[in-house]
Amino acid sequence: MIISMRLHATKEEVDAVCRRIEESGYKVHTIHGEERVVIGAIGTGDVTSCLESLQAMPGVENAVRISAPYKFVSREFQAESSRIRVNSAVIGGDEFIVMAGPCSVESERQIMETAEAVARAGARMLRGGAFKPRTSPYEFQGLEREGLKLLRKAKEATGLDIVTEVMTDSDVPLVSEYADVLQIGARNMQNIALLKAVGACGRPVLLKRGMSSTIRELLMSAEYVVAHRNPSVILCERGIRTFETATRNTCDLGAVAVLNELTHLPVVVDPSHATGKSSLVPPVCRAAVAIGADGLLVEVHPCPEKAYSDGVQSLSIPRFEAMMRELKPYLELWKQARQAQPGTAV
């Protein structure tokens, strides 16, 4: 930590800060600048709470941490990329993983038709919501357990692994029974009780970035899961909320490159929520491949204009197939780049 004192901080104030730092188990290193005193605190310990308390002391202008607040998820902790196994598929390795399917599971016919089509087109996992966190209490809230059963049926028919959302800690056992990957939605990225519960569930977790969460906060939420003994976390960029309204959210593709520097965890992109408009999904998918994401999470519906939710951003089956064909040469380049890099199986 570096603590900078105010311009006219008194000697007593400086001394009090130094004492507090030492009491917290750090060594003090004082720099007397021409204008003000700056104090370095050396050592390791509970930086965050120490930082907050120092900032509240008289004479302190600012206190900043030097090291990152997360540990297990950082590249400094583990240099090689994590490869997360989900039954047959491995995310973070040298296969680019496409997860596709409808926003909500609506009926047996809808989910079976979609599953078969996306499997044929090259998807490795089936996405679909049984529990839906809708903004309005008057919107469709999902088929719940019935939806989970239909997802299992689709899995049995196609071999696709299932990724589906769990919305609260008390549902984790139920959803774990049916899902191969548990999805934490953007609205729940900082639902601490839920993060702890999936930490203990034994299944890989797909953690979506909150719509106004920083990259650092995303990594802190992943750290919750890993610190509760689940190393299998897949991060997902799904757009952030900005002033721009031409798209539903602003797809922060640069975040993929930033995350690749900061963490060993794999990163997938959800172009459907990021843009909110189906015509923008294929170009964003190409960009996600090119920038080095590990996979995609795409909304596909057999009849988007009759979808109970998110129809406007869902690809129809023919458009999904066309996109998968179009992505092929980009995936070739992706694979060439990836095969040069090492990884660690989780």
Added chain:
Amino acid sequence: MIISMRLHATKEEVDAVCRRIEESGYKVHTIHGEERVVIGAIGTGDVTSCLESLQAMPGVENAVRISAPYKFVSREFQAESSRIRVNSAVIGGDEFIVMAGPCSVESERQIMETAEAVARAGARMLRGGAFKPRTSPYEFQGLEREGLKLLRKAKEATGLDIVTEVMTDSDVPLVSEYADVLQIGARNMQNIALLKAVGACGRPVLLKRGMSSTIRELLMSAEYVVAHRNPSVILCERGIRTFETATRNTCDLGAVAVLNELTHLPVVVDPSHATGKSSLVPPVCRAAVAIGADGLLVEVHPCPEKAYSDGVQSLSIPRFEAMMRELKPYLELWKQARQAQPGTAV
């Protein structure tokens, strides 16, 4: 709903949209403009899902709703302001309610000392967290049940009602046993399972605006609680996330005035989280009174520089006392303005 078609939409596309609208139970009203066709859908029904499906139809450029997506919480539904009774205090009436206390309950001594001091200075309710939703898994997570017991003790000693956060639906019964008002934190504003659970709990709810939630989304979350049969919702503006970093968040005081137009529910302001800096708390409190808020939620700690959390934004007891004295003449003006307005007991 108003649906505007693309510039060169075909007659078939227009007809298909009209059919869909009629199938959804609305009457169609078509306007042939010089450039494009615009279609009005008249009636009442499940606008949201209808809107989404229309937007996904060929030839549609845009579809917008005319009426608000919430109902019970709107001023159109109930013109008079709601007065929410919490034991002896009434929020939304003609008393301005100050809720004060530490971020976290840390010890018996800390909470008793704070409770007595804030009661003496004029607060009507005691705030304090027993369950803490911290960004980092390595930060203090609260005393949990022990903290709730200490809050009850403080209530018995001072007569202050207790407002405290509940973080997950499975904790609602426990927290309801001890709290007079259940707080939903900003990170949980769209935790749907939790909103439904507090809807059924029989206690008033203090609902904090999510740090990147629009006013409309805040009202939709309140609508969840009310639609689940709990009309006693207090809204809380606590700052939103913007590009500005000089303050922890940007206090959207204008939102108080907007909410007073849109909803009959009372609104309180949390200047501590909104600014993140104790010196800014008193001016923001004055402004909150002047703009017409119904109360304040202020962090106070007997020794801010030793607080486990949020010390930098907590007022010490003497500074809280000074602020309460300074607020007096503003509260007089507030009362005069308020006594002219009618209200509805909830």
Added chain:
Amino acid sequence: MIISMRLHATKEEVDAVCRRIEESGYKVHTIHGEERVVIGAIGTGDVTSCLESLQAMPGVENAVRISAPYKFVSREFQAESSRIRVNSAVIGGDEFIVMAGPCSVESERQIMETAEAVARAGARMLRGGAFKPRTSPYEFQGLEREGLKLLRKAKEATGLDIVTEVMTDSDVPLVSEYADVLQIGARNMQNIALLKAVGACGRPVLLKRGMSSTIRELLMSAEYVVAHRNPSVILCERGIRTFETATRNTCDLGAVAVLNELTHLPVVVDPSHATGKSSLVPPVCRAAVAIGADGLLVEVHPCPEKAYSDGVQSLSIPRFEAMMRELKPYLELWKQARQAQPGTAV
């Protein structure tokens, strides 16, 4: 400056950074932490460019400045508040200054009628645009020189000083001829050529915060004007752009309190652009007075629904009069608070 090196920075990298710091005229102070090396640079000099170049050196993780990047405008440079004289009025002193008038000067009748009404109601200055920076080339662009002449006429009739916008450096001489205060609009807050030109113009400047400018950037723009020898700068908070769309902008009233801590320059609030809706103007004005602003800049139009621009956020004359009456007791409290504080005439 504090430079933190990467976790595994080599000794050569550390040495190179130290050398560069010394070459820039600073003294080096190295701290060997348990995890990484942190380097303090002590002295005064061109921190910004030094900082940028250090950040680009191998092995450097981060370099931050300790002191603020502005100087003349800071409270550290001048502790007492600046009082800026504009003919008879003084802004930043113990009179609260209301500037009112239409968005655009449209006709002689319109500006004369407004000027007389706002003067009667207690405004001290007349605002009104002759050059209008409109988003669209097809919107009304202002009466230009003709508008300036009408403003002078209104001044002669009412004694009100004139504040009006100048949009480009080449217009500064013309506008200076007619205006008592030159306004820099939000879109031009970082128009460097214009800042330099008004620095040399000899008239007080009202500098509006850019809609996505930080408080620090606002102060840096003010520093440009002051560094070009014009100490008479009035800052104006007029709302910032956020994700919220219920208001035209988000009024960052907390920024007034922050600015009062950081700078000696006076701060006024523009509630019209901040909210974009006339019914929200009076409550925001009350809050601006209570939080300690030095004045207001309010849009008033004799017939808002016929205004060429900004009608939806303009007060009619009767509503402006009612607001001024309602503000009176708040201005009394403001005056009492203000009279305790010292100031410096500029």
Added chain:
Amino acid sequence: MIISMRLHATKEEVDAVCRRIEESGYKVHTIHGEERVVIGAIGTGDVTSCLESLQAMPGVENAVRISAPYKFVSREFQAESSRIRVNSAVIGGDEFIVMAGPCSVESERQIMETAEAVARAGARMLRGGAFKPRTSPYEFQGLEREGLKLLRKAKEATGLDIVTEVMTDSDVPLVSEYADVLQIGARNMQNIALLKAVGACGRPVLLKRGMSSTIRELLMSAEYVVAHRNPSVILCERGIRTFETATRNTCDLGAVAVLNELTHLPVVVDPSHATGKSSLVPPVCRAAVAIGADGLLVEVHPCPEKAYSDGVQSLSIPRFEAMMRELKPYLELWKQARQAQPGTAV
């Protein structure tokens, strides 16, 4: 335009609105819904000012335009993509154009060395600032005319066309003498005087998106240039300001896809300002190619750690060369996709 009236709007209010619409030259089309009256205004005219005045009328809840506020720059106006010729290079055609060079022109040696290197590596244009809009008055402000002369020298030596920034309308004649493309910087995107001046200058314009400007506002600024008779506008996405601080700005790559739908003008991406960090530049460049941009604007410096400005985001020459090699197969795919599309020479 569609005007929706308030729930309890009176017949008189509705009639007044209808009269105003007719006075403005539109035909009225009224829809009596179950809850409220909605009025359509049919025709073409000055929608914006009409809209503003309608919104200020009693009983009106909301008034929205149906058609886009820009015309000449829209795809509806011209379906084929514009190909903008700059001497030998054509932007928007079937060659991907890389513009590269230092943030600022610092010395003859620096600019000549960079120009030769980027030309060799495949760039088609040289970027470099002679006038620098710096946030601080104490930072390097550019070599001005001297810088322009050095740019011409570099052009003569390498054949690269020059793109350089003009900061104010009075400098347009000077900069036009030396530059092949005039750049409007992000801070000046809504400098209306400057937009009008470059509209008349006869040279292609590279218009950078303001850091908090919407896509619609960017197109409105382009419309200013085109409406002042200069059809040669190149748009540039350079990152927008959001809450995220891990990158200097948030690169809105999705905006490229949106712009490709809305306008026929070419779009280039500036990955250097968008990310603020040189290691993120190559992945963002790959993504920009894949998403369908028409070119790149990249900062390159022979010695980034000695640059006067932006060193931390500049590529060294070897890293630029490596990136250009790495981009090759992506450019191949780009070309294949592009050759299928038609275009219009401007």
